[in-house]
Amino acid sequence: xxxNCLLCGVGGQGVVLAxxxxxxxxxxxxxxxxTTETIGMAQRGGSVVSHxxxxxxxxxxxxxxxxxxxxxxxxxxxxxxxxPYLKKGGMVIAxxxxxxxxxxxxxxxxxxxxxxxxxxxKKTGKLLVVDGDELCRKAGSPKVLNVVLLxxxxxxxxxxITPDEMLDAVRKNVKEKYIELxxxxxxxxxxxGGM
Amino acid sequence: xxxxxxxxMGNEAIALGAVRxxxxxAAGYPGTPSTEILETIAKHNDGHFHVEWSVxxxxxxxxxxxxxxxxxxxxxxxxxxxxxxxxxxxxxxxYMGVKGGMVIVxxxxxGPISSQTEQDTRTFGxxxxxxxxxxxxxxxxxxxxxxxxxxxxxxxxPVLFRPTTRVCHSCASIELLPDMEVAEPEGFIKDTMRWVxxxxxxxxxxxxxxxxxxxxxxxxxxxxxxxxxxxxxxxGVVTAGISYAYTREVLPEGxxxxxxxxxxxxxxxxxxxxxxxxxxxxxxxxxxPMIERELLRVAGKYHLPVQICGKLTGHTKNAGENxxxxxxxxxxxxxxxxxxxxxxxxxxxxxxxxxxxxPEKADAAAxxxxxxxxxxxxxxxxxxxxxxASFYAVKKAMKGKKAVFCGDIGCYTLGNAKPLDMVDxxxxxxxxxxxxxxxxxxEPDSVNFAFIGDSTFFASGITGVVNAVYNKxxxxxxxxxxxTTAMTGxxxxxxTGKTIMGEVAAKIxxxxxxxxxxVEQIYEVDPLILPDAVKAVQEAAAGTGVRAVIFKSPCIxxxxxxxxxxxxxxxxxxxxxxxxxxxxxxxxxxxDTVKIDETLCYGCGVCSYVCPFQAIGEVKENE
Numbered sequence: 001x002x003x004n005c006l007l008c009g010v011g012g013q014g015v016v017l018a019x020x021x022x023x024x025x026x027x028x029x030x031x032x033x034x035t036t037e038t039i040g041m042a043q044r045g046g047s048v049v050s051h052x053x054x055x056x057x058x059x060x061x062x063x064x065x066x067x068x069x070x071x072x073x074x075x076x077x078x079x080x081x082x083x084p085y086l087k088k089g090g091m092v093i094a095x096x097x098x099x100x101x102x103x104x105x106x107x108x109x110x111x112x113x114x115x116x117x118x119x120x121x122k123k124t125g126k127l128l129v130v131d132g133d134e135l136c137r138k139a140g141s142p143k144v145l146n147v148v149l150l151x152x153x154x155x156x157x158x159x160x161i162t163p164d165e166m167l168d169a170v171r172k173n174v175k176e177k178y179i180e181l182x183x184x185x186x187x188x189x190x191x192x193g194g195m
Numbered sequence: 196x197x198x199x200x201x202x203x204m205g206n207e208a209i210a211l212g213a214v215r216x217x218x219x220x221a222a223g224y225p226g227t228p229s230t231e232i233l234e235t236i237a238k239h240n241d242g243h244f245h246v247e248w249s250v251x252x253x254x255x256x257x258x259x260x261x262x263x264x265x266x267x268x269x270x271x272x273x274x275x276x277x278x279x280x281x282x283x284x285x286x287x288x289x290y291m292g293v294k295g296g297m298v299i300v301x302x303x304x305x306g307p308i309s310s311q312t313e314q315d316t317r318t319f320g321x322x323x324x325x326x327x328x329x330x331x332x333x334x335x336x337x338x339x340x341x342x343x344x345x346x347x348x349x350x351x352x353p354v355l356f357r358p359t360t361r362v363c364h365s366c367a368s369i370e371l372l373p374d375m376e377v378a379e380p381e382g383f384i385k386d387t388m389r390w391v392x393x394x395x396x397x398x399x400x401x402x403x404x405x406x407x408x409x410x411x412x413x414x415x416x417x418x419x420x421x422x423x424x425x426x427x428x429x430x431g432v433v434t435a436g437i438s439y440a441y442t443r444e445v446l447p448e449g450x451x452x453x454x455x456x457x458x459x460x461x462x463x464x465x466x467x468x469x470x471x472x473x474x475x476x477x478x479x480x481x482x483x484p485m486i487e488r489e490l491l492r493v494a495g496k497y498h499l500p501v502q503i504c505g506k507l508t509g510h511t512k513n514a515g516e517n518x519x520x521x522x523x524x525x526x527x528x529x530x531x532x533x534x535x536x537x538x539x540x541x542x543x544x545x546x547x548x549x550x551x552x553x554p555e556k557a558d559a560a561a562x563x564x565x566x567x568x569x570x571x572x573x574x575x576x577x578x579x580x581x582x583x584a585s586f587y588a589v590k591k592a593m594k595g596k597k598a599v600f601c602g603d604i605g606c607y608t609l610g611n612a613k614p615l616d617m618v619d620x621x622x623x624x625x626x627x628x629x630x631x632x633x634x635x636x637x638e639p640d641s642v643n644f645a646f647i648g649d650s651t652f653f654a655s656g657i658t659g660v661v662n663a664v665y666n667k668x669x670x671x672x673x674x675x676x677x678x679t680t681a682m683t684g685x686x687x688x689x690x691t692g693k694t695i696m697g698e699v700a701a702k703i704x705x706x707x708x709x710x711x712x713x714v715e716q717i718y719e720v721d722p723l724i725l726p727d728a729v730k731a732v733q734e735a736a737a738g739t740g741v742r743a744v745i746f747k748s749p750c751i752x753x754x755x756x757x758x759x760x761x762x763x764x765x766x767x768x769x770x771x772x773x774x775x776x777x778x779x780x781x782x783x784x785x786x787d788t789v790k791i792d793e794t795l796c797y798g799c800g801v802c803s804y805v806c807p808f809q810a811i812g813e814v815k816e817n818e
Contacts, residue, residue, distance in 0.1 A: 010572065020202075023202050023366065024202070027200065027202055027368060031368075032367075032368045033202060033366070033367070033368050034365060034366065034367050034368075035202070035365065035366040035367075036361065036364060036365035036366065037364065045572060045575060045577075045780050046572050046573075046574055047572050058444075059332075059439075059440040059441070059443040059444045060437075060440045060441050060443075060444040060518075060519045061332075061361055061365030061366075061367075061437075061440070062361070062365075062518065062519065064444060064445070064518075064519035064520060064523075065519075065520050077569050077570055080566065080567070080569060081569050098570075100570065100783055101570040101571060101572045101573075102575050102778055102779075102780045111568075111570050115567040116567060119566060119567055122564075142794060
């Protein structure tokens with residue numbers, strides 16, 4: 001198996017942890033894994049891109065443009081920003097809710113989720129938009145967006161990691177007291193992914 | 196899956212490799228992208244060795260030198276600009292040599308992504324005459340660092356180890372290896388000729404080093420990490436570091452490749468033999484055209500009829516970092532675009548299609564239109580960051596007055612961003628304090644502020660304050676004391692009362708240091724209590740000589756959030772003063788409405804002082 005999974009979002013959304021969970025699950029299956037992040041100088045609120053590359057014939061830690069099997073976007077504008085990475089026929093899974101940058105508040109720029117989603121619809125053959133806000137509310141915490149999205153992604157099969165394998169990775173990596181919450185989040189994500 | 200297989204970040208791999216190599220001393224100063232090396236060593240310290248965050252890189256280098264004199268395997272870690280700070284001891288140490296293996300990790304930052312310069316530690320290796328190891332991946336770094344220790348011990352010289360950001364901060368599956376056999380340190384053996392630097396010994400050492408490096412060049416031509424991947428044809432590629440990884444990702448089959456893992460001393464024979472078979476070589480490297488220059492030297496020395504292409508010839512870009520994409524372009528220019536067939540790695544051809552022709556739907560939407568504008572997400576101070584309050588207090592206090600605001604290295608450089616716009620200069624660690632003095636000498640009618648963080652103050656700010664007091668300079672020193680080294684990920688420092696090992700240490704008081712130097716007018720205030728903060732700055736600004744304001748408030752990342760704040764929509768007149776003045780990420784606008792995002796708010800409360808209509812208040816727990 002050779003898989004390139006690109007995760008993107010905004011600092012503080014749990015993008016990096018999600019990439020670690022995918023990497024963990026892939027390593028459990030015996031695959032060689034490379035990951036890296038491109039994070040700006042911002043501690044919080046900046047664009048975060050996490051690259052997960054699974055398979056042996058892989059040298060660069062960053063996914064070369066045009067070769068990502070899937071873009072898992074925690075924010076629709078960040079999905080648009082990362083589209084050049086997507087390979088022909090690749091899939092985009094994106095959360096619906098936008099995160100406004102401070103500059104938008106200052107300048108009053110119009111930045112709207114609908115524009116991003118419709119652009120993604122226009123540009124990708126396979127698009128799954130997830131209502132992460134609603135699913136997080138159902139799960140019981142705004143902090144499980146990452147696991148919701150992993151649930152959706154594993155359900156579509158695009159990661160090469162099954163929902164059960166993802167569940168196992170979640171169980172082995174989150175603190176005991178948060179396991180139940182994350183299991184709920186994963187299940188809600190799976191439903192969104194077409195279970 | 197092997198039990199001993201882990202996913203390790205490059206910096207963790209370097210640390211684990213050093214622990215495996217029997218390191219007994221580890222010292223460094225935080226700096227992106229090197230910081231996690233020392234943190235990981237500390238995590239794996241079973242009490243067998245000494246690990247410390249030194250006060251700066253020079254101190255780390257000297258502490259390390261002492262340990263290596265006594266025969267202990269020693270690692271010293273820093274970022275590339277830290278090597279400048281440590282260069283005084285390093286240049287001399289290169290002449291003196293060591294007994295225990297000593298590896299100096301200096302992490303370079305092509306881009307640069309979070310540095311002031313794009314300097315190249317490999318060039319520093321040439322300048323200091325020290326051997327340099329240049330890993331191209333985390334898994335290679337893990338093994339190479341052990342080899343660097345052995346090499347250092349064998350030749351009794353410190354060696355430089357130079358990873359770059361994409362090696363330091365990427366992760367890879369790594370097979371853990373058994374520990375290396377290392378003898379116990381012998382201890383320090385007195386020997387004037389060996390450990391006391393004098394002009395005469397330096398001359399003799401210089402002769403010795405030049406002879407040794409010539410021999411090492413020969414030895415390193417056989418080092419297994421300097422190697423040729425054979426191919427056919429008369430066009431070859433020479434590469435190193437992370438550029439090797441990008442090159443392997445996209446290089447068409449059959450193109451000969453030379454990988455250089457020890458750029459200094461340069462493996463001359465290996466390079467000569469490679470170039471003898473070539474008409475043209477393309478050098479793919481980041482930062483300085485270091486390998487390219489070496490190849491030119493070798494080709495000149497042996498009169499090789501080979502064209503060497505790279506930065507110096509304009510075939511590759513001479514600044515910024517490489518990527519699979521940029522190297523693919525470089526290779527297209529060198530080999531001809533037709534070498535990249537559809538099935539070749541990297542898939543740029545597909546990439547180009549993905550945008551225009553990807554989905555069938557795209558055709559349906561006859562007009563693809565313009566991509567909607569994407570939000571810019573520049574680095575900003577976090578919501579609740581006490582630096583915002585400190586900068587705002589000074590801004591308020593100095594409104595309408597002539598003042599210059601000298602900044603320094605740390606999160607607070609971000610005070611430069613609008614709307615605060617409170618950093619007028621930033622050069623290097625500790626420079627704000629002294630630049631303010633130079634400005635003052637030329638423009639005495641301006642109030643010159645020097646902002647400096649607590650960790651930076653200890654690292655290199657103190658001498659600047661001594662200079663100001665001694666030379667009767669007239670500045671306002673503003674110490675932004677947030678009780679941590681925030682920008683590099685919250686390391687302890689001499690003011691925090693904690694060591695890297697989590698032990699309690701003496702808490703060194705910045706106030707008492709300033710008093711000891713002779714600063715008489717010192718204010719210590721919480722910047723989150725804005726009126727007090729403004730008043731302190733006004734009084735300091737009105738004084739003469741060296742005055743200091745210590746703004747004490749911990750970084751939000753090391754404290755629990757307080758009660759959040761909220762906008763009372765009935766009282767809010769939608770003037771947006773809070774948005775315009777503070778630029779806090781938690782204050783958001785929705786149309787005309789101003790709201791505070793409770794998931795971002797840390798409860799610093801500064802906005803409640805700024806609102807002219809008292810419309811912002813604390814959310815009480817039980818409400």
